[in-house]
Amino acid sequence: MDKRRVKQSAILAAAVIVIIILVLIIGKIIQKYTPTKEEMDLYEYFGVTEQSSAAIVLNHEIIPQQAVIKDGMLYVDYDTLKEVFNSRFYWDTNENLLLYTTPSDVISAPASGKEYYITKEKKSEKYTIVFADGETAYIALEYVKKFTDMDYRFYEDPDRIVVTSDWSDASVIPVKKDTQIRVKGGIKSPILAQVESEENLILLEEGEDWHKVATETGIIGYARSKKLGEAEQKKYKHSFEKEEFSHILKEEKINMGWHQVTTKDANRTVSDVISKTKGLNVISPTWFYLNDNEGGLMNLASKEYVDYCHSQGVEVWALVSNLENKEVDTTNVLTHTSKRTNMVNQLIAAAIQYDFDGINVDFEAIETEAGEGYIQFIRELSLKCENNGIILSVDNYVPTEYTAFYNRSEQANFADYVIIMGYDEHYAGSDEGSVASIGFVRDGIKNTLKEVPAEQTILAAPFFTRIWKETPKAASDDVEAAAEDYVPYELTSQASSMEESWNMVSENGAEASWSEEDGQYYAEYVNGGETYKVWLEDAESMELRLKAASESKLAGMAFWKLGLEQSRIWDTILKYMN
Structure with a gap:
């Protein structure tokens, strides 16, 4: 009898345990498949x-x-x-x-x-x-x-702004049955919003079980795909009038040369300078520069100069620079509206007084913090130029990450022409090398055209080169010879005209060899214990740049500076000006 009771008790206990286990399993199953009712705090x-x-x-x-x-x-x-x-x-x-x-x-x-x-x-x-x-x-x-x-x-609740600035077609999807939008795709994810049947949602991403959607109130989350209908494309209605920019562009290709003028008397050389060119249709004399911290400009302009150029069929685009007076704080001027206005008014008044055709802005070595002020200067100057029929061109470095703040795309909106200064790849104080290797030039064109239309882009090429001199260091300077970056010579360079550089190579008995990589001739020689290196400029190196500009359908060419070129270079230039 006792044994029977013990056995029954054991069976009963086992049954209870099984039931408990089953209840727990069922509870877990129910819990697993029951959607959470937890709501996400919308303020959070x-x-x-x-x-x-x-x-x-x-x-x-x-x-x-x-x-x-x-x-x-x-x-x-x-x-x-x-x-x-x-x-x-x-x-x-x-x-x-x-x-x-x-x-x-x-x-x-x-x-x-x-x-x-x-x-x-x-x-x-x-x-x-x-x-x-x-x-x-x-x-x-x-x-x-x-x-x-x-x-x-x-x-409201919480305060939020729902902004639309992308007006491309949207996928609108209706709610078939009342459901929830959750933080993530899954029934255990907290609820963001309850949505009712016949509401419309924006379909952002389509998934197998869960779609990413957005409400018109700015809530973005996931809704069960089976509770939603078929998506349809919807066009947004809006009536914003897009700004249209106009430009003064020449039908013929620009063939421009910069004329360095540092005194009023230097204007008298214009007839001699132009007489040595062929096909030149724009000359840019360096007449104006920033001369004080109130935006005052030095003015070297000459009406006789302009009249002579016009008689020769050459337009005058007067250059304004920020480099000549080292006492001037360019950033200070550009970041004050009244000082920018002072500059603009002087330039426009001079253009009217002297009857020149365009303004060429050559502001270099601008600090990053002056970038926005500089672009605003271009905007403000462009409006007054256009109102007076004056062409505005702006000189720019070959694009790099360090010059992104020059904002070439915005320049192109307001200025008529953007000029690539396709030189100074290597410069006084840099490592030795070409002033303008063909790879450097091609990259400059390619990267500029990402921001500026080709019909507004002018490539500037050098009429100069640099002669690099390596002077061996004295024995007493050799204390750092063990350092990895030690250089056993002092490096200096001097800018030289095309003809002068070739003459120096010839006079020193050196032989120039063509560098396929640089797209120009290279020579080196030793004189007085010093090593000279030069990447030479001639018609062949210039033609590669002219071809690059032509193949990219640029608006023309510019050259720094008139007087440094070989006379025969103009025949090569003329071939690409039609």
């Missing part, structure tokens, strides 16, 4: 922690930058404005002035006011357009919208 989701902040959802993506809410209006800081919305705005932190340049006007808005000016015409808004908080400027998003191909909607 959008990253909104401040009462005066609003998240920004740009083209169905939450971006790190946020807007500021002030007096019921939305504002973005200047860096966000430039990076996210519209890079054409310019904030003058020195004069507390916000500028926007259209193809026809400079529009200015003083800080902390509701007024703005289209050139001189006064307009106003019902809100503060821009205000400064310490070093940071904040611009009303409604004002930004006036000049930007964008639209936005504002939502």
Whole structure:
């Protein structure tokens, strides 16, 4: 009897254990396949922690930058404005002035006011357009919208702006059955929003079980594909009038030479300089340079010079530079609107007074922090040039990552021509090498054309070279001989005309050999214990550059500088000017 009871108890206990195990297994199964009801905190989701902040959802993506809410209006800081919305705005932190340049006007808005000016015409808004908080400027998003191909909607709880600036077709997908949008694809992922049948969502990515979708309120997440219908393409409706830029472009190819003029008297040499050229149709005398920190310019212009050039069928594009007066702070001038205006007004007044045809801007060695001010200078100058029928060209280095702030694409919007200075590959103070190897030139063309249309691009080539001299160091200088980067000679160089360099090679009994890699002749010789090296310029090296420009359908050529060329070079140039 006792044994029977024990046995029954054991069976009962085993059954209970089995039942418990089954319950646990079933519970786990139910738990696994039961969607979580946990909801994501939307303030955390959008990253909104401040009462005066609003998240920004740009083209169905939450971006790190946020807007500021002030007096019921939305504002973005200047860096966000430039990076996210519209890079054409310019904030003058020195004069507390916000500028926007259209193809026809400079529009200015003083800080902390509701007024703005289209050139001189006064307009106003019902809100503060821009205000400064310490070093940071904040611009009303409604004002930004006036000049930007964008639209936005504002939502609360939490505060956020849903911005559209990408107007390509969208895939719209309907909700078939009430469902949820979750943070990730999976029923255990927290819920972001409940959506009802017949609502429309934007389909961002199509998946097998879960689609990535966005709501019109800026929530981006995942919804079960079986709860959604078939996607359809939808065209956005918007009516922004895109800005159109016009340019003064010549029908014939540009054949331009720079004429270095350092005194008023030097203008008298123009007839002799032009007489030694063939097919020259533009001359650029170095007449103007930045001469003080208020934007004042030195002026070496001559009406007689212009009249003579016109009588020879040659246009005059006067050059303005920033290099001659080392006491001038170029950054200071470019970052003050009043000082840029002073420069612009002097140049336009001179163009009218002396009747020259164009302005050639040659601002070099600009600091990164002056980049925006420099581009604004080009914008402002271009408008007054166009209003007066004056051609504007801008000289540029061969593109590198270090000169990206020269913003060639924006230059091309406003200037008529962008000139590639296809030389100074090696320069005084650099390692020895060619001034303009053909690979360097071709790369310069290729990379410039990524930003500038070919019909606005001019290639500048050198009429000079550099003669490099290696002077052995004295024995007393040999203490660092063990260092890996030790060089046993002092390296110097001197710029030389085409003819002078060939004469020096000949006089020293050296033989020039063609360098396929550089696309020019190379020679070296020893004189007085010093080694001389030179990458020579002649018709053959020039023709390779002319061919490169022609094959890329560039607008023409420019040459630095007149007077340094071999006379026979012009016959080669003429072959490519038709």
